[in-house]
Each structure stands twice: as C-alpha cells, then as structure tokens.
Amino acid sequence: xxxxxxxxxxxxxxxxxxxxxxxxxxxxxxxxxxxxxxxxxxxxxxxxxxxxxxxxxxxxxxxxxxxxxxxxxxxxxxxxxxxxxxxxxxxxxxxxxxxxxxxxxxxxxxxxxxxxxxxxxxxxxxxxxxxxxxxxxxxxxxxxxxxxxxxxxxxxxxxxxxxxxxxxxxxxxxxxxxxxxxxxxxxxxxxxxxxxxxxxxxxxxxxxxxxxxxxxxxxxxxxxxxxxxxxxxxxxxxxxxxxxxxxxxxxxxxxxxxxxxxxxxxxxxxxxxxxxxxxxxxxxxxxxxxxxxxxxxxxxxxxxxxxxxxxxxxxxxxxxxxxxxxxxxxxxxxxxxxxxxxxxxxxxxxxxxxxxxxxxxxxxxx
Amino acid sequence: xxxxxxxxxxxxxxxxxxxxxxxxxxxxxxxxxxxxxxxxxxxxxxxxxxxxxxxxxxxxxxxxxxxxxxxxxxxxxxxxxxxxxxxxxxxxxxxxxxxxxxxxxxxxxxxxxxxxxxxxxxxxxxxxxxxxxxxxxxxxxxx
Numbered sequence: 001x002x003x004x005x006x007x008x009x010x011x012x013x014x015x016x017x018x019x020x021x022x023x024x025x026x027x028x029x030x031x032x033x034x035x036x037x038x039x040x041x042x043x044x045x046x047x048x049x050x051x052x053x054x055x056x057x058x059x060x061x062x063x064x065x066x067x068x069x070x071x072x073x074x075x076x077x078x079x080x081x082x083x084x085x086x087x088x089x090x091x092x093x094x095x096x097x098x099x100x101x102x103x104x105x106x107x108x109x110x111x112x113x114x115x116x117x118x119x120x121x122x123x124x125x126x127x128x129x130x131x132x133x134x135x136x137x138x139x140x141x142x143x144x145x146x147x148x149x150x151x152x153x154x155x156x157x158x159x160x161x162x163x164x165x166x167x168x169x170x171x172x173x174x175x176x177x178x179x180x181x182x183x184x185x186x187x188x189x190x191x192x193x194x195x196x197x198x199x200x201x202x203x204x205x206x207x208x209x210x211x212x213x214x215x216x217x218x219x220x221x222x223x224x225x226x227x228x229x230x231x232x233x234x235x236x237x238x239x240x241x242x243x244x245x246x247x248x249x250x251x252x253x254x255x256x257x258x259x260x261x262x263x264x265x266x267x268x269x270x271x272x273x274x275x276x277x278x279x280x281x282x283x284x285x286x287x288x289x290x291x292x293x294x295x296x297x298x299x300x301x302x303x304x305x306x307x308x309x310x311x312x313x314x315x316x317x318x319x320x321x322x323x324x325x326x327x328x329x330x331x332x333x334x335x336x337x338x339x340x341x342x343x344x345x346x347x348x349x350x351x352x353x354x355x356x357x358x359x360x361x362x363x364x365x366x
Numbered sequence: 367x368x369x370x371x372x373x374x375x376x377x378x379x380x381x382x383x384x385x386x387x388x389x390x391x392x393x394x395x396x397x398x399x400x401x402x403x404x405x406x407x408x409x410x411x412x413x414x415x416x417x418x419x420x421x422x423x424x425x426x427x428x429x430x431x432x433x434x435x436x437x438x439x440x441x442x443x444x445x446x447x448x449x450x451x452x453x454x455x456x457x458x459x460x461x462x463x464x465x466x467x468x469x470x471x472x473x474x475x476x477x478x479x480x481x482x483x484x485x486x487x488x489x490x491x492x493x494x495x496x497x498x499x500x501x502x503x504x505x506x507x508x509x
Contacts, residue, residue: 063392087391107397124398332371333370
C-alpha cells in the first residue's frame with residue numbers, strides 16, 4: 001500500500017486514461033445500501049473524426065459480442081463489444097451514416113446514410129454486399145431475427161422492407177408518417193413494426209397487412225426508441241423524459257424525469273436498471289423499479305447521442321458529439337473485459353506491479 | 367462509495383493503413399466462405415477453387431490495369447465544405463484509402479507543385495473505378 005501511494009503521487013493522470021487505485025474494495029461496502037458511484041473509468045474508443053450518432057450491439061456469439069457505431073464521418077466501425085477494440089471500418093458510404101445495426105450473430109451489418117443509400121455488409125470480411133438506393137437520406141435500419149429482411153426508414157417518410165434473398169425485387173413500402181422517420185424497429189417476433197418520426201408520433205404497423213395498428217402522439221419529437229423483446233418493453237425518450245411502454249398495446253408503463261434533455265436511453269436485460277444520456281454530456285443510471293437516480297458520470301466532451309446496454313448487461317456504450325464511444329461498467333468495481341478489480345492482499349502484488357508498469361508506459365509514451 | 371476499477375489498457379484504435387477485418391482472426395478463418403485455403407479445399411471443390419482463383423486473378427489484373435491507366439490523368443477531388451481540387455493522379459492503395467497525387471490546382475487558382483498524399487479526406491472523386499466484391503458471374507464479361 002505504501003509503495004502504491006508513492007506511485008500515485010508521482011504520476012499525473014489524464015482524466016480519460018486512468019483513474020485512482022481503489023482504496024476500498026466494492027465488496028466492503030455495507031450490504032443493501034445503495035451508493036452514488038460518482039467515478040468510474042470508462043473505456044474510450046477513439047477513431048471517429050465526427051459525432052457518433054448511433055450504435056448497436058450484436059447478440060452473444062461464440063466469438064463474443066460486437067458493437068457497430070454510426071458516425072457523421074461516413075465510416076461506420078465494428079468493435080469487439082467487451083473491450084472496445086477496433087475490428088474494422090466499413091468503407092463505401094459517401095455521406096454521414098445516421099444508423100447502423102448488426103444481426104444477432106454479427107455476420108451481417110446494415111447502415112443508413114445521407115448518401116441516400118442503405119448498405120448491407122459482411123460483418124466478418126467488411127465487404128459491402130448490397131447497396132439499396134433510396135430517394136432521400138436514410139436514417140434507420142433493422143434486421144429481422146433471421147436476417148432475411150431489412151427494414152429501412154428515412155427522410156422520404158416511407159418504411160421499406162427489403163427481402164435480402166432477392167434484393168433486386170422492389171421493397172414493400174409502408175406510408176403514413178407525415179415527417180422524416182428517425183427510427184424503425186421490428187417487434188413482436190418480426191410480425192409488427194414500430195416507427196418514430198419527426199411528426200411526433202410513434203406508430204405500430206402490422207407487417208402482413210401493412211396497416212397501421214396504433215399510434216402514440218407526443219407534444220414533442222421523440223429522440224430515441226429501443227425495443228426490449230424479452231418482456232415486450234418499448235423505451236422512448238423525449239425532452240427530459242424516459243418513458244416505458246408495453247410494445248404490444250402501446251400502453252404506458254411508467255415515465256422517469258432526468259435532470260437534463262435526454263437523447264437516448266437503454267434498459268438493462270435483467271430490467272433492474274436503465275441508463276440515459278443527453279445534452280449535459282453525462283450518463284445517468286437509474287433503478288427501473290424505484291425510478292431512483294443511482295449514478296451519474298461525466299466523461300464525454302459533447303452531448304451524448306446514443307446509449308445501449310451490452311447483451312450480457314455488464315457494460316453500456318455511449319456515443320457522443322465528441323466523436324468517441326465510451327464503454328461504462330454497469331457494476332463499478334467488478335472485473336470484466338479490460339477492467340481489472342484490484343483488492344489489497346499479497347496475491348495481488350504482481351497484478352499491482354503489472355498495472356503500474358502499464359500506467360507508466362502509457363505516461364512515457366505520451 | 368463504489369470504487370472505480372483500473373483499466374488494463376486502452377481499447378485498440380483503428381489501423382490508419384487498413385480497413386481492418388483481419389483475415390487471420392479466428393472468427394474470419396471460421397466464418398469467411400472463401401475456398402482459397404489450402405487446408406480447407408477438398409477434392410470436390412478443386413474445380414470451383416480453380417475457377418475462383420482464376421476469377422480473382424482476372425479481377426486483380428483488371429484493377430491494376432485500371433490504376434495504371436489512371437496515372438498522370440487529371441482528376442478532381444471533392445472535399446468537405448464544397449472544396450474542389452484538381453490534381454494529377456499518381457497511385458492509390460488497394461483499399462482506395464490513400465492516394466498519391468501532384469500538381470494540385472484549387473478553385474481559387476492556387477497551385478501546389480509538390481506531391482501530396484491525401485488520406486481519407488476526399489468525399490468523392492471522379493475518374494477511378496471502385497473495385498467490386500467478387501462475383502463469378504461478372505467473369506463472363508471479361509476477356
């Protein structure tokens with residue numbers, strides 16, 4: 001411990017790189033008492049040169065899980081989900097990429113861009129597989145669970161369904177929205193579609209009849225929408241509100257008010273927490289049952305545009321106007337991915353030395 | 367107070383010289399359905415393998431001939447904020463990520479006489495055929 005304190009005094013930190021060594025391990029806290037964990041060390045993923053506007057995780061695959069980010073620099077990137085390590089960049093779009101998604105097993109990616117195309121990619125090789133021409137900026141893309149169909153939506157106010165096994169065939173089109181569509185998702189086992197648009201509505205459509213089933217109208221534009229299949233919950237954000245709806249009936253379950261305008265929110269797979277981020281650059285974590293604000297983190301240097309939990313719920317990723325993605329621990333103090341919990345004791349001295357050496361190497365290289 | 371956990375290292379960033387998708391990664395080797403792998407090729411696939419190899423070499427040759435024919439031709443780069451720059455094309459790398467060009471002429475009339483490596487900045491440029499994903503059917507049109 002003494003050696004550690006000396007090292008701490010001698011090293012200066014860059015806020016985004018390093019945090020202080022823990023002095024009290026998390027498991028020594030009084031049981032059952034919730035605390036405000038005001039500090040954590042996010043993993044910062046750099047590489048994009050412009051704001052990150054959308055991100056999506058894949059499901060859990062034999063090779064782990066993956067993360068795709070959509071960026072105004074036109075170059076969506078694929079990363080390893082638990083470490084943030086860059087895997088590749090999908091090259092081909094000629095404009096800002098507004099939406100990006102992966103299929104469940106991360107073998108395919110789809111992107112929506114300002115160059116009036118949606119593209120489908122091989123997410124293993126990085127090759128462009130399909131380019132689907134639209135009549136205006138495309139904002140959102142979504143695969144069905146079997147990856148055979150792609151749903152797109154954008155500024156031409158139409159929802160389109162492409163059959164990826166016959167891509168030359170004209171897509172099915174669903175009209176109804178009176179303004180640009182910003183988000184469209186499959187739901188209810190791909191039998192229905194949810195779409196959110198600048199006309200301040202969220203609409204539920206039946207896929208086979210292509211008809212509108214229900215509409216939710218808001219006073220202000222919805223900033224984001226997330227569908228949680230297990231439990232059929234729809235997470236919507238508008239203004240400072242995070243709202244939870246039943247995705248089948250579109251009945252409201254509850255709403256929570258955040259301290260600042262929120263651009264995106266995500267519900268934990270176990271439904272005990274949700275996270276939100278918005279215009280004050282911070283990430284907030286709330287208890288889903290009690291609606292209590294549990295934690296908040298500064299870190300981004302610009303508004304947070306998107307936030308999503310990983311499929312195992314161990315971390316959440318945020319994308320920001322500052323051009324970075326950050327990965328945050330759900331349970332601060334846990335060992336996971338690149339986060340290594342350090343407990344005092346002899347068995348950890350080797351780890352302490354290794355981590356210290358890493359820190360010093362980083363500082364020297366700076 | 368729950369304590370922050372140290373990070374072992376930073377996430378790896380993008381490689382500036384490549385678009386990534388490492389062909390030596392376990393996932394790529396397991397999932398990429400190219401038959402160009404001597405250990406994976408079986409007897410029944412050998413004809414298909416030959417066809418695919420021939421197709422790849424034809425396409426590679428076509429790409430290189432295209433690049434060669436572009437050398438010393440005038441091209442125009444469209445950059446961000448509507449900046450258009452004319453230049454003489456030199457060469458490109460395989461990912462069409464980096465270019466070598468010279469004799470720049472901006473719309474304001476300025477002229478740079480030195481060779482300049484443009485990296486990732488053009489929004490689009492005219493004069494270069496983009497290499498396309500491998501498609502065996504496209505072979506029918508090539509001599």
